[in-house]
Amino acid sequence: AQSVTQLGSHVSVSEGALVLLRCNYSSSVPPYLFWYVQYPNQGLQLLLKYTSAATLVKGINGFEAEFKKSETSFHLTKPSAHMSDAAEYFCAVSSGGSYIPTFGRGTSLIVHP
Amino acid sequence: DAGVIQSPRHEVTEMGQEVTLRCKPISGHDYLFWYRQTMMRGLELLIYFNNNVPIDDSGMPEDRFSAKMPNASFSTLKIQPSEPRDSAVYFCASSPRGSPYNEQFFGPGTRLTVL
Numbered sequence: 557a558q559s560v561t562q563l564g565s566h567v568s569v570s571e572g573a574l575v576l577l578r579c580n581y582s583s584s585v586p587p588y589l590f591w592y593v594q595y596p597n598q599g600l601q602l603l604l605k606y607t608s609a610a611t612l613v614k615g616i617n618g619f620e621a622e623f624k625k626s627e628t629s630f631h632l633t634k635p636s637a638h639m640s641d642a643a644e645y646f647c648a649v650s651s652g653g654s655y656i657p658t659f660g661r662g663t664s665l666i667v668h669p
Numbered sequence: 670d671a672g673v674i675q676s677p678r679h680e681v682t683e684m685g686q687e688v689t690l691r692c693k694p695i696s697g698h699d700y701l702f703w704y705r706q707t708m709m710r711g712l713e714l715l716i717y718f719n720n721n722v723p724i725d726d727s728g729m730p731e732d733r734f735s736a737k738m739p740n741a742s743f744s745t746l747k748i749q750p751s752e753p754r755d756s757a758v759y760f761c762a763s764s765p766r767g768s769p770y771n772e773q774f775f776g777p778g779t780r781l782t783v784l
C-alpha cells in the first residue's frame with residue numbers, strides 16, 4: 557500500500573522568501589515520487605520526479621526536492637519565491653510495480669508582494 | 670503534440686440530465702485516467718484504462734457513472750442522471766507505456782455544474 561501526506565493545506569510566503577512544501581510518503585517498497593503544480597483553471601503538470609537516481613532532484617522554475625529515506629520525506633523547496641509561483645502543489649507516490657500514483661491532498665502556495 | 674484534449678471546458682446542466690465528458694489522450698500513450706477534483710475530497714481517481722481496456726473502476730462513485738474507451742484516441746465519462754453533488758472539475762490524463770516512474774499528462778479539465 558502507498559500513501560502521501562502533505563502537511564499544511566495552505567502555505568503563505570513573501571516574494572523573495574524561501575518556499576518549503578512538505579510531503580511524507582508511506583510505501584512498503586522503494587517509491588517513485590513526484591511533484592505536480594496546478595495553476596488556476598489548468599490541469600496538473602509535472603514539476604519534478606525522483607526515480608532512484610540522485611536524491612536531490614531539480615525541476616522546472618527553480619524548484620528542487622530531496623528524497624530522504626530515513627524520514628520518508630520528499631519536501632519541495634525554492635530559494636526565492638516569485639509571484640508567479642502561486643498555485644496548488646501536489647505530491648504523488650508510485651510504488652510496488654503499480655503504475656498508478658497516489659496523490660496528496662495538495663498545498664496551496666500563496667505569495668505576498 | 671497538442672496534449673490531452675478535453676471537451677467541453679465548462680458544462681452547466683440541470684439535475685437529472687445526462688452529461689457526457691470527452692477526452693482525447695496524447696497519441697501513443699497506453700494509459701488513460703479519469704479524475705474528479707473537489708474542494709472537499711481533493712483529487713480522486715475514478716477509473717483508468719490500459720490499451721483501451723478498463724482496469725480499475727473502483728473509484729467510480731456509483732452506477733450513475735460510466736466510462737468507455739472505444740479506441741486509443743477517445744474516451745468518454747458519462748453521468749446519468751446527474752445530481753448537484755456531481756459538480757466538480759473532471760480531469761482526463763494519459764501516460765506512456767507502463768512504468769512506475771512515468772509522469773501523467775493532464776488535460777485542462779471540464780468544470781461541471783449541476784443545478
